[in-house]
């Protein structure tokens with residue numbers, strides 16, 4: 487099932503040709519309308535006409551997070567005020583937010599891509615989507631909302647939090663699909679367990695679109711088991727519309743990245759040099775259709791690789807693997823490089839572990855992993871807990887090469903956030 491079969495199954499040559507035309511147009515537009523880019527081109531001695539093949543994308547400058555902040559609020563906008571239709575922001579972790587503008591065409595195009603994603607994941611206009619992402623400045627909820635409406639689904643704009651109300655909505659309106667973050671999905675799973683609600687018997691859920699933050703296959707399985715849904719990974723970033731950049735099809739072996747809208751490169755995060763297809767590195771994206779705020783070679787900081795070979799679903803747009811972390815996520819603990827995802831993978835593979843955890847770095851270089859127990863393992867038997875604690879510490883050591891302290895806590899006691907989960911608290915005095 488396709489939303490736009492022609493474009494979704496376009497042959498490689500036609501797709502390349504389309505990408506090149508759109509890249510050339512984008513480069514011409516930013517050279518004319520965005521001083522930030524025209525000045526960069528001038529400094530590099532680059533004429534827009536010099537982009538003659540897709541490989542020439544490498545001649546273009548990168549755009550970074552810092553460039554977006556430095557040009558806040560509207561230094562990168564390519565359209566006059568009367569063509570600006572919507573503003574979103576992305577806060578990131580530090581400093582000023584990044585402001586992202588959409589024209590009417592951008593709002594429509596973003597919705598079109600979401601409609602493709604939803605059909606690709608096997609939903610139809612008969613599905614009922616409960617959108618549990620944060621509505622507001624964040625792109626996550628609104629972009630999904632418009633796309634699901636475009637497909638013709640009933641959309642329940644629930645927003646995050648308030649699990650009682652979420653459950654009521656699911657029961658009363660027979661919600662079939664969810665859109666949420668992995669951390670809230672796990673939190674909600676806990677809530678259902680406490681309420682002794684069996685989602686398979688009492689709810690109509692069948693699919694969950696989960697994204698906005700990194701998670702592992704183990705977490706996917708936990709969510710699927712607890713909510714009785716199939717989980718589809720959904721990837722996007724505000725700089726490229728928000729959700730709908732890449733999404734899993736029903737084969738669920740990587741996320742198709744809509745190449746008619748985005749030109750993808752994988753580069754070495756340290757040097758910025760392109761890596762051969764299949765190698766793991768930083769995803770770099772160039773928008774090919776965005777009108778209000780086109781962005782060239784955006785350094786996403788997200789680490790992934792391209793899935794080799796064709797997909798059984800017949801779509802020709804290449805797939806990327808699950809994001810394994812961000813290049814700026816890496817922690818250095820006692821000299822070892824540690825990605826929070828490695829810790830999550832270990833924890834979520836253990837049945838005795840519950841659904842939330844927190845990595846705390848303190849003092850000179852002390853790492854403590856706080857781990858919520860599952861309800862079943864929270865039995866008050868001390869020898870049991872001591873054994874579990876050392877088992878977790880050993881498994882973590884084998885994965886990350888340093889042995890953290892492990893602190894077991896009762897189910898539901900670690901903080902949860904409404905937006906993106908905060909997995910690391912770093913209070914080291916180094």
Ligand code: AMP
Pocket residue numbers: 576577578625626696697698699700701719720721722723724725728786788808809812
């Ligand atoms: P924002 O622009 O605020 O929506 O944040 C975008 C960032 O969220 C991306 O660059 C990723 O780091 C992260 N992200 C979004 N979706 C996913 C996903 N499915 N898996 C991992 N990380 C994700």
Ligand code: ZN
Pocket residue numbers: 735736737742797798799800801
């Ligand atoms: Zn596919």
